[in-house]
Structure formats: structure tokens, C-alpha cells
Amino acid sequence: MNKQIEANNGYIAVANDLVKHFQSGPSRVRAVNGVSFRIPSGRIVAIRGASGCGKSTLLNLIGALDKPDSGELRVDGVDVPRLTGAPEVAYRRRKVGFVFQQFNLISHLSALENVKLPMELEGDSKRASDEVAGALLRQVGLADELHRRRPAKLSGGEQQRVAIARALANNPPIILADEPTANLDSKTGRLIIDLLQALRRDDRTVMIATHDVDVAAKADAILEMSDGQIVSRSGG
Amino acid sequence: MITVNGAFATRLDDIQSQVGTSVTVRPAGSFGGGFFERGGDNNSGGANNTNGGNNSGTSADPAASTQPPATLADQDVNKVTAISHVVSVSSQMTARYSGTGLESAVQPRQGANPPAPAPQAGAGGGFRRAILVTGTDDPASPALGVQSAQLTSGRTFDASESNADVAVLGQALADHNGLKVGDTVPINGTTFQVIGIFTSGTQFGDNSLFVPLTTAQTVFNRPGEIDQAVVKADTASSVDQVAADIRQTLGQGNVDVVTEQTIFQAITAPLSDAKDSSRLGMIAALGASAVVILFSIGLVARQRVKEIGILKAIGASNWHVTAQLGVETAVISVTAAILGALATFPLAQKVANGLLSSPSAPTGGRRGQAFGAVAGRAGGLLGSVDVAVSPEIFLYALAIAIGLALIATVVPAWHVGRVRPAEVLRYE
Numbered sequence: 001m002n003k004q005i006e007a008n009n010g011y012i013a014v015a016n017d018l019v020k021h022f023q024s025g026p027s028r029v030r031a032v033n034g035v036s037f038r039i040p041s042g043r044i045v046a047i048r049g050a051s052g053c054g055k056s057t058l059l060n061l062i063g064a065l066d067k068p069d070s071g072e073l074r075v076d077g078v079d080v081p082r083l084t085g086a087p088e089v090a091y092r093r094r095k096v097g098f099v100f101q102q103f104n105l106i107s108h109l110s111a112l113e114n115v116k117l118p119m120e121l122e123g124d125s126k127r128a129s130d131e132v133a134g135a136l137l138r139q140v141g142l143a144d145e146l147h148r149r150r151p152a153k154l155s156g157g158e159q160q161r162v163a164i165a166r167a168l169a170n171n172p173p174i175i176l177a178d179e180p181t182a183n184l185d186s187k188t189g190r191l192i193i194d195l196l197q198a199l200r201r202d203d204r205t206v207m208i209a210t211h212d213v214d215v216a217a218k219a220d221a222i223l224e225m226s227d228g229q230i231v232s233r234s235g236g
Numbered sequence: 237m238i239t240v241n242g243a244f245a246t247r248l249d250d251i252q253s254q255v256g257t258s259v260t261v262r263p264a265g266s267f268g269g270g271f272f273e274r275g276g277d278n279n280s281g282g283a284n285n286t287n288g289g290n291n292s293g294t295s296a297d298p299a300a301s302t303q304p305p306a307t308l309a310d311q312d313v314n315k316v317t318a319i320s321h322v323v324s325v326s327s328q329m330t331a332r333y334s335g336t337g338l339e340s341a342v343q344p345r346q347g348a349n350p351p352a353p354a355p356q357a358g359a360g361g362g363f364r365r366a367i368l369v370t371g372t373d374d375p376a377s378p379a380l381g382v383q384s385a386q387l388t389s390g391r392t393f394d395a396s397e398s399n400a401d402v403a404v405l406g407q408a409l410a411d412h413n414g415l416k417v418g419d420t421v422p423i424n425g426t427t428f429q430v431i432g433i434f435t436s437g438t439q440f441g442d443n444s445l446f447v448p449l450t451t452a453q454t455v456f457n458r459p460g461e462i463d464q465a466v467v468k469a470d471t472a473s474s475v476d477q478v479a480a481d482i483r484q485t486l487g488q489g490n491v492d493v494v495t496e497q498t499i500f501q502a503i504t505a506p507l508s509d510a511k512d513s514s515r516l517g518m519i520a521a522l523g524a525s526a527v528v529i530l531f532s533i534g535l536v537a538r539q540r541v542k543e544i545g546i547l548k549a550i551g552a553s554n555w556h557v558t559a560q561l562g563v564e565t566a567v568i569s570v571t572a573a574i575l576g577a578l579a580t581f582p583l584a585q586k587v588a589n590g591l592l593s594s595p596s597a598p599t600g601g602r603r604g605q606a607f608g609a610v611a612g613r614a615g616g617l618l619g620s621v622d623v624a625v626s627p628e629i630f631l632y633a634l635a636i637a638i639g640l641a642l643i644a645t646v647v648p649a650w651h652v653g654r655v656r657p658a659e660v661l662r663y664e
Contacts, residue, residue: 057658065549066658086553092657093551104546104661118550166550 012174012205013039013062018071020057020228031057032068033228039221041173042203044196046210046219054228055209059176062207063096064088076173093122097167099196101179103159105151111137111162112147118169129169136165140195157188164195174205181215193218244511257323258496259467259479261316263307264489307461312486316467319481321474326374327462329452332366337422340365341412341443367409368444369423371452373398374466385441390417390432392446399450404432406442424455472497514587526640533565533644545660558650562642569641573634 020032031054039045047055060066061073064080073080076095083091105114112133119129137147140161151159160180167175177196181189193215196206200220208215216222221235308327317325334340342365393402403423405415410433415421419430428447435442453459469478479493544557552560 060658063549065661066656089551089553092549098549100661104542104549106543106546117547121551121556170551 010040011038012041013037013075013207014073015062016072018058018061018068018073020054020061020066020068022057030228032061035071035225035228035230037223037230037233039205039207041205042200043220044200044206044208044218046208046216046222047225048210048213048216048222049225050211053225055225056178057228058225059098059178059207059209062174063098063176064091065098093118094170095172095174097169097172097175099160099163099167099175099177099180101182103151103156103163103183105159105162105166107151110148110150111142111154111158114151114162115165115169118166122170133165133169136168137162139168140165141191155188156184157191160184160188160192161195164192168199172204174207175199177206177208179209179211181210181212189215244514257469257472257475259469259475259482260464260494260496261308261312261467261482261486262464262492262494264492307458307463308465308486308491309462310460312491313462313465315485316465316482319467319478319485321470321478323468323470325468326372326466327449328374328464328466329371329449329456329458329462330464331369331371331452331456331458333369333423334366335424337424338367338409338413338445340367341406341408342439365443369452369456370444370446371449371456372446373449385434385436387432387434390430392432393448398448399454400448401426401428401451402431402447403428404434404446405430406444407433407435408439408442409445426451426455517587522636525637529569529637529640530644533641534647541660545655545657548657549661554650554654565641565644566638569638570634573637576637577630577633 014037016036018032018035019030022029022031033054035054035058047058049055057066061068062075062080064083068081071081075091078091078095080091105111106117109117112130115133115136116129119132120126124132134144134147138144142158142161142165146154146158151162154162160183164175164177164180167177175196180196181192184192189212193208196208197218199206208219210216219235221233223230224232224234307329310327313325313327316322387404388407390404392404393400403421405421410416410430413421415430415433417430417433420427421430422428434446447455449462453461467478467482469475475495475497479495482493483491540561544561547557547560548554
């Protein structure tokens with residue numbers, strides 16, 4: 001991984017003139033409009049802006065959940081726009097971990113099974129994935145007695161902890177969190193941000209899309225977006 | 237409906253497989269019930285028998301409004317034998333006997349109206365169920381020309397006994413009169429030795445006896461006369477030609493010529509109709525099932541679009557998503573198919589019986605003995621359509637259910653597999 005970062009001059013993610021359109025009725029909307037950035041490894045980066053400014057779309061492009069219409073994007077040495085098929089699946093599984101605003105846990109699986117899922121997709125043994133999933137859930141502060149509960153039996157904060165544990169399951173170098181505190185009360189939201197901040201200790205990069213000024217204030221760097229463009233940058 | 241349709245198809249195949257190359261020739265009008273309308277019994281014997289076929293064309297019953305059919309003669313049989321593709325001709329003469337030598341095993345129903353007594357009905361004109369006496373020159377037939385008959389004791393007569401006073405009795409007749417093989421029985425002044433006892437499985441069928449043809453013609457005073465000839469064609473494909481040649485040779489208006497194929501077609505018509513109905517029902521049921529399954533599974537797949545998007549976002553491949561949905565659907569489909577089969581198969585027999593209510597073609601002996609024999613065979617088959625749930629039919633149903641469910645799953649899964657996860661999650 002270090003060699004790949006070096007190949008990107010020490011940046012975990014590098015984007016150049018990224019563009020993404022959406023069709024909205026008869027009109028064509030530029031959700032991401034010529035975005036360029038360089039994200040150093042091991043940092044917490046906040047992408048801040050009002051709703052609809054394009055920050056979620058930008059995270060989706062970085063996570064290979066969507067494809068840009070044009071522009072360049074390299075994440076951990078991978079040319080993301082060119083990914084298709086198995087390499088694209090492997091990228092989503094190994095290079096990035098996604099934390100959603102709506103948690104997006106599988107409702108009929110327990111907390112432990114949700115965390116195990118990416119490891120099982122990777123082909124890990126049941127025993128190994130059981131151990132790692134349990135350890136991750138403890139790491140994010142979810143009590144053991146909650147591990148067997150289904151998402152519906154967990155609070156919002158607990159569900160988001162499970163989602164963070166799932167994002168960490170295959171030990172990806174970059175975590176993408178899309179409005180991770182938007183559905184939580186302020187106290188729980190702060191705990192979740194503290195949790196995401198702690199991930200930096202493992203030289204992991206965390207990109208958080210948020211419209212919350214307080215959340216953004218805890219980041220190492222802030223990319224301010226408006227109308228699909230980065231209008232200001234601050235921090236490292 | 238698959239089960240019902242399969243049962244009908246199987247039964248039709250069974251019947252079809254039993255259709256032979258026989259052509260039955262009888263005097264014109266006999267197949268319309270002529271034989272049984274020919275007047276009184278032949279139990280008086282001797283010269284005072286006037287009804288039994290002397291080709292006179294006179295009715296023994298003054299009240300009868302139709303001319304009694306003529307009989308066939310030995311020379312007619314000789315003409316038929318000479319026809320191309322004819323392998324063999326066997327002749328039969330049948331008479332009703334209600335004399336005192338044998339008592340009928342079939343008693344009239346209480347309250348049944350007896351037919352008007354014929355002049356030959358015996359002293360006092362009392363009503364009794366007549367005993368059928370059949371003379372045949374086909375002793376080689378193990379069942380005496382009755383398909384379902386089986387010897388229960390003794391033997392049938394052979395070619396050397398063509399003029400012998402021997403008889404093979406129906407089981408009911410023998411039991412009723414306390415007769416067994418070796419006993420003797422008087423009929424029209426002739427003492428017959430019982431050499432065999434048979435059963436046809438029906439009370440009426442067992443209320444009859446068989447004797448050599450020449451003996452029957454003598455005893456019932458009908459020398460050289462026969463009531464029907466059964467002609468065997470060499471192949472099934474030549475049956476129709478043989479039937480046409482017989483009509484031409486003996487005269488279109490003089491004889492009724494019926495092939496087994498014709499008889500079976502008439503008798504199996506209700507079965508064919510029922511099979512057609514069940515096929516339509518099967519198609520309708522399959523169509524309805526397909527719509528329900530496709531709709532249900534499609535709905536479930538659509539409801540799981542978000543889950544599919546999540547799975548793809550965390551690194552599941554299209555194949556993984558499709559396989560997971562497919563396996564889940566297969567499990568549900570198998571379970572549903574088994575439960576559905578257990579719930580509906582018990583109804584299959586009732587559905588079959590409902591479709592095959594009452595055959596429109598007669599299945600009894602009212603159309604003459606030969607027709608009756610064949611009709612009885614088919615009638616028995618019609619009445620015994622067994623809607624058994626075979627493993628093959630169950631597997632058919634299972635395969636169809638799973639196939640439909642998989643199609644219903646794979647199509648939306650394939651569609652979702654092509655969609656970007658962000659697109660799915662954005663709108664869910």
C-alpha cells in the first residue's frame with residue numbers, strides 16, 4: 001500500500017476535473033462539475049456544503065458506486081473510472097468502506113452478520129470473520145449482548161456503529177462517510193465523529209460528507225462545495 | 237390439472253393400445269339394439285321358433301313397429317373370408333333362453349316394469365331375465381370372445397367339439413343353479429355337459445353360457461344362421477379397407493360393419509372431451525400460476541432493490557446477488573410447490589370425475605354382444621380413470637414452479653445487477 005501511495009506522491013486519493021451529470025426531467029444537472037483534489041493519507045477530510053451541492057455524488061464516485069462522465073480519479077493507486085467487473089467489485093470490497101446516512105444495514109441479518117458480510121464476500125473463513133467482526137463491534141463500542149440483535153432492535157447510534165464496523169471489516173485504507181450523523185442526536189453524533197476520528201490512528205483516511213459545521217470543524221481538512229464545485233479548501 | 241390431464245392421457249393411451257384389428261359384422265339394424273328387440277325367447281326350440289332369424293323378415297311381436305333384422309348365413313361368412321387382408325372370421329349366434337332347464341341368476345328389480353310378454357315367452361308369459369346362450373366357432377379364444385372373461389374352472393371347448401353338447405357357464409349362472417364342471421344341464425331338450433365355468437366380472441355377463449356354434453344352431457333351430465361375424469384384418473392400416481370391402485360384398489344396406497376403432501372412438505369421446513377440458517384447465521392454471529409467481533417474485537425482488545444496492549456497495553458481485561436471490565427463490569418455490577401439491581392433489585380425482593361425469597356413448601350390451609363386449613371393455617376403462625400422483629407428475633409441477641420462480645427472480649436481479657449501486661440507493 002505504501003508503494004502505491006508513493007506512486008501517487010503520498011496522496012491516497014487524487015482527482016482531476018471530475019464531472020458527473022444527472023438527468024433531472026428534461027434538464028441535465030451537473031452534480032459534480034470539474035472537481036479536483038489531492039487527499040493525503042491518514043487524514044480526516046470533511047466535504048462540506050448544503051444539500052444538493054454534490055458532496056454525496058463525489059463520495060459515490062470515490063467509492064466506485066457511480067462512474068464519472070469525465071475526469072480522472074485515482075484512489076490508492078487504482079484508476080477508479082476505468083474499473084469494471086471483478087476489479088470494480090474487488091475495489092469496493094477492499095479499498096473503501098462506506099458509511100451511509102441511513103445506515104443501510106441488511107435488516108434480516110444480526111449486527112454481527114452485517115459486519116461479517118464483507119469478509120464472507122472476500123472469502124474469509126467463518127471462524128476468522130466471526131472473530132474479526134466481534135472485535136470490530138467491540139472496537140466501535142457495541143456491547144457483546146447487542147451483537148446478535150437485528151438492526152431494528154438497535155438504536156440509531158448503535159446501528160451507525162455497526163455500519164462503521166462493517167466499513168472497517170476488510171481493513172480498507174479509506175472510509176467514506178456520507179452524512180453519518182444526520183440521523184442521530186447531537187450527543188450520539190459527536191460520539192460517532194469521535195469514533196471516525198479514532199480511525200486515523202491506523203493511518204486510515206476518512207472522508208466525511210456533511211453539512212454540519214461542528215462535524216467539519218473536527219476534520220484535518222475541509223473541502224467546501226457549492227453547485228458541484230469545490231469553492232474553498234482549508235486545513236491540510 | 238397436470239395430474240388430471242396426465243391421467244386422462246394415460247387412460248386414452250391404454251384404451252388406444254387395446255384397439256385391435258377386429259371388424260364386427262352384424263345384420264343391418266342390430267347395432268341399434270336390434271338383437272334385444274327381436275321378440276321373445278328362443279327357449280321353445282324346435283319348429284315353433286319363428287323369431288330367431290330365418291331371414292323371413294317377419295316379426296314375432298305383433299306390436300313391433302320395425303322389421304326384425306335379417307341374420308347372416310354361412311355363405312356370407314365364406315364371402316367375407318375371401319376378402320383381401322382378412323386373416324380370420326369367427327362366427328357367433330346368440331339366443332335368449334328362459335326355459336326351465338336353467339334358472340336365471342339375475343332377478344328383476346322390485347317394481348321394475350316387465351316387458352310385454354312375447355308369444356314365445358313360455359307358459360303363462362311370465363317375466364324372467366333371459367339367459368344369454370352364445371354359440372361360437374372360435375373355441376381357440378381363451379375368453380370365448382369376451383375380453384374380460386376368465387375361466388375359473390374347467391376348460392373351453394375345442395375344434396373337435398364343434399358339434400358336441402358341451403357348455404361353458406358363467407359363474408353366477410353356475411352358482412345360482414348349483415352347477416359345477418362335470419354336471420349336466422338341459423336346454424331345449426338337449427343335455428349339455430358343463431366343461432368350464434368363467435367369470436366376466438359382471439352379474440349380467442356371468443348370467444350366460446357358451447356352446448359350440450353348430451350345437452347352438454341345432455338346439456335353437458337356426459341352422460346355418462349367425463348373428464355376427466368377427467373379422468380379423470391382417471394389419472391396423474387395412475382395417476378400414478376390409479370394412480369397406482365387407483360392406484360392398486354383403487351389401488351396404490344389409491349389414492352393419494363396425495371396426496373396433498370406431499367403437500372406441502365413440503366410447504372414448506367423453507374421455508377425449510375431458511382430456512381437452514383438463515388441458516385447457518391446465519393451461520389456464522399454468523398461466524395464472526405464472527402471472528402470480530412472476531408478479532409475486534418480481535415484487536419481492538423490487539422490494540429488495542435496496543438490499544441489492546447495499547450488497548453491491550460493500551463488494552458483492554452481480555453473480556453473487558443473482559445467485560443469492562435465485563437460491564432463496566428456489567427454496568421458497570420448492571416449499572410452495574410441495575405445499576401446493578399436498579393441498580391440491582387430493583382434489584385431482586374429484587376434478588377428473590367431474591370432467592368425466594357421464595359418458596355420452598353407451599357402454600353396455602344394448603347394442604349387441606360384440607359391441608357390448610368392446611364397449612364394456614372401454615366402459616370399464618372409462619370408469620376407472622385413476623388420478624394417481626406419480627413422481628414424474630410431481631417433478632413436472634415442481635420444475636414448472638421453480639422455473640417460473642427463477643425466471644421471475646433472475647430477470648429483476650439481472651436488471652438490478654446492471655444498475656449502479658449509487659443509483660439504487662439514491663432512490664430508495
